[in-house]
Amino acid sequence: MVKKKNKKTIRLISRTALLLILAAIIVYAITSKDKVKVLAEGDKAPDFELVDLEGNAHRLSDYKGQGVFLNFWGTWCPPCKKEMPYMEDLYKDFEAKGVHILTVNVGEPKVKVELFRDDMNLTFPMLWDKNKTVMDLYNIKPLPTTFLINPEGKITRVIKQGMTKQQIVDYLESIQPK
Amino acid sequence: MSKITCQCGHENPYGTELCEQCGRPLSEKAKESDIVDMRYEGSSRRSQTYKSSIVDKIWNFFSSVKIGVGIIAAVLIASAIGTVFPQKFYVPASTDAEYAEYYERLYGVVGKIYYQLGFYDMYNSWWFKVLIGMLATSIIIASIDRVVPLYKSLKKQRTRRHPSFMKRQRIYGEGTIENTAESFAKAEEELKKMHYNVKTENGAILAEKHRFSRWGPYVNHTGLIIFFVGVLLRGIPGFYVDEAMWIREGETRNIVGAPGYVLENKGFTLENYTKEEAEEVFGAALDKVGSIVKTYRTDVTLYKEKEGSLPGSDNLEKVEDYAIVVNKPLKFNGYNVFQMDYKLDELKTMTFHLVEKSSEESLGEFTVDLSNPEKKYDLGKGASVNMLGFYPDYDGIKDGEPYSKSPVPNNPAFIFQMNTPEKPEGEKSFVAIRQTLEVEQNDYAIKFAAAETRNISGLTIRKDKTLYILLLGGLVFMIGVIQGMYWQHRRIWIQEGADGQVLIAAHTNKNWFSLRKELDKLRESTALPAYKDRQDPELDKPEQEGDEEIWT
Numbered sequence: 001m002v003k004k005k006n007k008k009t010i011r012l013i014s015r016t017a018l019l020l021i022l023a024a025i026i027v028y029a030i031t032s033k034d035k036v037k038v039l040a041e042g043d044k045a046p047d048f049e050l051v052d053l054e055g056n057a058h059r060l061s062d063y064k065g066q067g068v069f070l071n072f073w074g075t076w077c078p079p080c081k082k083e084m085p086y087m088e089d090l091y092k093d094f095e096a097k098g099v100h101i102l103t104v105n106v107g108e109p110k111v112k113v114e115l116f117r118d119d120m121n122l123t124f125p126m127l128w129d130k131n132k133t134v135m136d137l138y139n140i141k142p143l144p145t146t147f148l149i150n151p152e153g154k155i156t157r158v159i160k161q162g163m164t165k166q167q168i169v170d171y172l173e174s175i176q177p178k
Numbered sequence: 179m180s181k182i183t184c185q186c187g188h189e190n191p192y193g194t195e196l197c198e199q200c201g202r203p204l205s206e207k208a209k210e211s212d213i214v215d216m217r218y219e220g221s222s223r224r225s226q227t228y229k230s231s232i233v234d235k236i237w238n239f240f241s242s243v244k245i246g247v248g249i250i251a252a253v254l255i256a257s258a259i260g261t262v263f264p265q266k267f268y269v270p271a272s273t274d275a276e277y278a279e280y281y282e283r284l285y286g287v288v289g290k291i292y293y294q295l296g297f298y299d300m301y302n303s304w305w306f307k308v309l310i311g312m313l314a315t316s317i318i319i320a321s322i323d324r325v326v327p328l329y330k331s332l333k334k335q336r337t338r339r340h341p342s343f344m345k346r347q348r349i350y351g352e353g354t355i356e357n358t359a360e361s362f363a364k365a366e367e368e369l370k371k372m373h374y375n376v377k378t379e380n381g382a383i384l385a386e387k388h389r390f391s392r393w394g395p396y397v398n399h400t401g402l403i404i405f406f407v408g409v410l411l412r413g414i415p416g417f418y419v420d421e422a423m424w425i426r427e428g429e430t431r432n433i434v435g436a437p438g439y440v441l442e443n444k445g446f447t448l449e450n451y452t453k454e455e456a457e458e459v460f461g462a463a464l465d466k467v468g469s470i471v472k473t474y475r476t477d478v479t480l481y482k483e484k485e486g487s488l489p490g491s492d493n494l495e496k497v498e499d500y501a502i503v504v505n506k507p508l509k510f511n512g513y514n515v516f517q518m519d520y521k522l523d524e525l526k527t528m529t530f531h532l533v534e535k536s537s538e539e540s541l542g543e544f545t546v547d548l549s550n551p552e553k554k555y556d557l558g559k560g561a562s563v564n565m566l567g568f569y570p571d572y573d574g575i576k577d578g579e580p581y582s583k584s585p586v587p588n589n590p591a592f593i594f595q596m597n598t599p600e601k602p603e604g605e606k607s608f609v610a611i612r613q614t615l616e617v618e619q620n621d622y623a624i625k626f627a628a629a630e631t632r633n634i635s636g637l638t639i640r641k642d643k644t645l646y647i648l649l650l651g652g653l654v655f656m657i658g659v660i661q662g663m664y665w666q667h668r669r670i671w672i673q674e675g676a677d678g679q680v681l682i683a684a685h686t687n688k689n690w691f692s693l694r695k696e697l698d699k700l701r702e703s704t705a706l707p708a709y710k711d712r713q714d715p716e717l718d719k720p721e722q723e724g725d726e727e728i729w730t
Contacts, residue, residue: 016233022318025410026311030304032413049488059488076571076582107431108585111551112568119567131440133432134490 039138041157045070045149048134050104050127053114058102058127060149067099067175068149069168072140074106075116079162080144084120086165090172091124098151098177106140107132151177186340191327196220199336201343213712214346216685219335221327240312240319249313256309260300263292267299314406321399332389338382339671339683347671347683349693353707355680364704365672372696374670382673392687394662401655408647419641422518427526427632428549430481432489435639436513440481440494446520446633449473474517476502476635480510502637512641519636525587526632530609531625532557532596541598543627548587560599563624567593572610580608596622668693672706680707690714 039045045068049059060068071087073080084103091101104127105113117126129135138147141160148157148171156175163171181189182204184197195208196219203209208220239245263285271277281289281298296303344350355361358381366383369376374385412418421435430442450469451460460470480497487493500508507514525548532541542557548570555563569582572591580591591610598605601621608615609624668686675681686693690711697709 012231012233015237018318019233019236019315022311022315025314026308029311029410029413030307047488049491049493051492057491061488074585076585078576109548109550109568111553111565112570112585114553115565115567129490130492131430131432131490133440136432136434137437137489 039147039155039158041155043155045147045153045155046137048137050129050134052125052127053110053117054125056125058125060102061153063100063102064153065098065151066177067151067172068147069094069099069101069172069175070138070147070149071101071103072106072135072138072143072145073103074143075108075112077143081116081120083144083163083168084122086163086168088120088122088124089165090168094172094176099172099175101172102127104129104134106135106143146171148175150175188334191222193222194220195222196343197340198331198334201335201339203342203346208346211346213348214343216347216687218324218328219331221331237319237323240316241323243320246313246316246320249309249316253309253313256300256306259297260306263289263298265298265300269298310406314403317399317402321396325393325396328392332392335384337377337379337384338673341675341681344671344673344681344683347685348690348713349682349684349697349709349711351682351707351709352675352679354678355705355707357705358674358678358680361680361705362672362674365700365706368700368703369670372699374668383671385670385672387668388665389667391662391665391667394658394660394665396658397661398655398658401651401653401658403651404654405648405651408644408651411644411647412642417643419513419639421639422636423639424519424521424634424636425476426524426549426634433513433515433639435641436511437489438483439497439510439513440483441515441637442479442481443635444477444479444499446635447473447475447477448520448522448633449475474504474520476517476637478502478508478515480508502635507640512643514640516638516640517635518638521634521636523631524634525590525629527630528590528626529628529630530563531627532561532563532598533623533625534598535621535623540625541622546590546592548590560597562597564595564597564604565592566595566606567591567608569610592624594624596620596624598622666692668696670697670700682707682709684709 045060047059047061049057051057060070069087071083073084075081087101087103094101101124103124107129110128110130113126113128116122127134138145144162146159146163147155148159150156157171159171181191182194183189184200184202184204186197186200186202188197188199190198190204195205196203196214198219198221201220203211203214203220208214214220263281266277269277269280271280277298278290278293281293283289285292292298296305300306362378362381362383366376366378366385369383369385372387374387377384377386419435423431423434425431425441425443427443427445430440433439433441449472451464451472453461453464456464456470456472464470477499478501479499481494482497483489483491484493484495497510502508502515502517504517507516509515527545527547529543529545531543533539534541541559541561544555544557544563546552546555546565551565551568553565555565557563567580569580569591570587570589571582571584572589573581573583575581580593582591589611591608591613593606593608595604595606598621605620605622606617607620607622607624609626611626614623666686666689668684670682670684672680672682682697684693684697694711700706701708
């Protein structure tokens with residue numbers, strides 16, 4: 001009798017296991033995208049190295065332990081242009097608090113970016129993604145797209161639209177090291 | 179759930195129709211039947227027996243052949259519906275509203291319903307994936323539920339069967355023969371000649387061949403499952419890439435979908451056949467259509483990020499130069515980069531003259547590379563031009579400033595500052611195509627002189643590590659089909675009853691005609707009782723198609 005009971009338990013467990021595995025596969029197939037992996041909130045922000053307009057190299061990993069406000073932009077995009085002065089106003093204050101604003105231009109001609117910077121009197125470092133490598137790495141579709149990266153190097157939020165100054169302040173504060 | 183103990187003493191699992199060893203009918207249904215149902219050897223299909231828990235109920239649902247056929251039908255019908263109108267992928271739209279509008283405009287009310295029901299992106303819809311998943315589940319569970327008991331009962335079958343089993347076979351005969359022992363020895367020998375595996379057990383013979391044919395359907399299902407696994411793997415990063423990108427001549431760009439690789443486009447070439455070289459083959463066609471393309475080629479250089487460097491750094495090493503032509507992709511590390519598309523004649527450079535308006539005299543010319551303009555162009559003799567503004571895709575003035583609607587140089591405009599010995603403080607001028615604006619009346623002007631164009635290559639990047647898995651799945655599938663289709667599992671039982679009567683019975687899972695032919699051949703050389711095909715008594719009548727059971 002003991003043997004029979006065992007057999008029954010084994011059958012129940014094995015059937016349940018197989019059904020659960022199959023159900024998990026179906027759920028996975030539905031939720032996974034066919035496309036290249038899209039970075040989501042909670043993922044580790046992939047490291048990169050880009051030079052700014054002055055030729056200084058910046059690595060994301062240089063800012064480990066600090067918050068990074070990573071903003072992808074283009075000169076032709078009006079909302080990108082609109083939030084530039086806000087970032088200019090805020091970047092020094094927040095640098096002292098351990099949050100860096102990094103802006104990445106998506107591979108436009110360098111002179112065009114320089115003209116834009118001079119026109120808007122921007123002084124923060126502007127990284128230049130000449131080969132669109134980092135743009136593809138972060139799978140940027142609409143501009144502007146902003147990633148909030150916390151001191152642990154995790155993406156806490158992806159913002160795919162323009163921001164008001166108050167929103168930028170809130171976002172910067174959210175990734176400030178404690 | 180107790181076991182069923184047969185009169186022969188063998189313990190059979192609950193739900194067994196025919197005793198696994200001696201073949202005695204155990205269920206009422208089997209006892210009453212004239213010709214016993216030999217599907218799955220009358221074994222206890224697990225799904226038919228335990229119905230206690232919810233897990234067992236789900237299990238039984240998927241184990242059912244009827245449900246399986248139902249799911250197949252649903253998948254077929256759904257797939258067919260998906261082909262009625264173009265899928266989302268082929269529709270030139272990007273927002274939901276545009277899609278809705280497209281389907282309604284082209285296909286009317288039906289199109290609107292088609293869109294609203296989600297058929298426009300059917301193969302990616304959750305319910306289609308669920309259907310496919312259910313199909314896979316059904317295949318797996320139904321197979322496990324059948325192959326295990328079938329295997330067990332074929333393994334356990336005894337040579338001597340009970341007369342009640344023999345009598346219920348479709349092919350059956352009984353009678354007395356003169357020298358039983360001699361006939362049996364002869365029969366054994368003859369059956370072996372016909373490639374049967376013969377087992378004997380005091381006065382009983384079991385001849386069997388091609389049992390492996392019974393596993394055909396399960397091998398086939400295994401192939402299908404391998405195929406599904408391959409398709410599923412495509413969703414996992416690294417297994418499958420299918421991307422497209424545009425790359426301009428002179429541009430160096432990260433390869434979409436292939437992290438760590440950068441491609442430089444050194445030139446796109448579109449060559450047509452000339453009349454002379456192709457007269458013989460294409461002469462008539464050339465006269466008719468004017469030109470026939472000979473080559474689409476992109477000359478590229480492939481670079482790779484150096485070991486240990488980060489994405490985005492300029493720390494690249496050259497891998498190779500290559501000329502991509504149609505069907506001769508650039509290959510590296512599992513990736514293929516194909517020539518796919520092209521665009522001709524995008525503006526590349528613009529050449530201007532700096533002209534004194536009154537004398538129309540040129541102070542020199544300069545060329546602006548639109549993908550890499552400079553800040554200052556020195557014209558010599560104290561004259562220079564500064565670039566104050568660059569608008570690659572000028573689209574009017576917005577908020578008091580020139581506005582570029584994209585980074586593509588479709589309609590370049592500039593603000594130049596002209597510095598000349600006469601006007602060292604400089605004059606400003608806004609220059610767009612066929613348009614010049616001045617804030618104040620200028621003495622000098624920028625005049626357009628010439629433009630150069632460049633081409634853009636459209637490339638497709640593909641990587642498919644699942645291809646061989648799909649191939650293996652297809653191969654196993656075919657092996658299963660062949661195994662089940664071209665061989666038949668045949669068994670012949672001959673035994674001497676207690677009263678000295680000789681019983682003969684035979685069974686096959688298909689192609690009864692050939693089985694009878696083999697029996698007839700056996701009886702030509704060996705003294706055995708006559709038999710009858712009880713389902714098809716007219717023995718001379720050729721076997722009719724239609725008794726093949728694809729599910730067994």
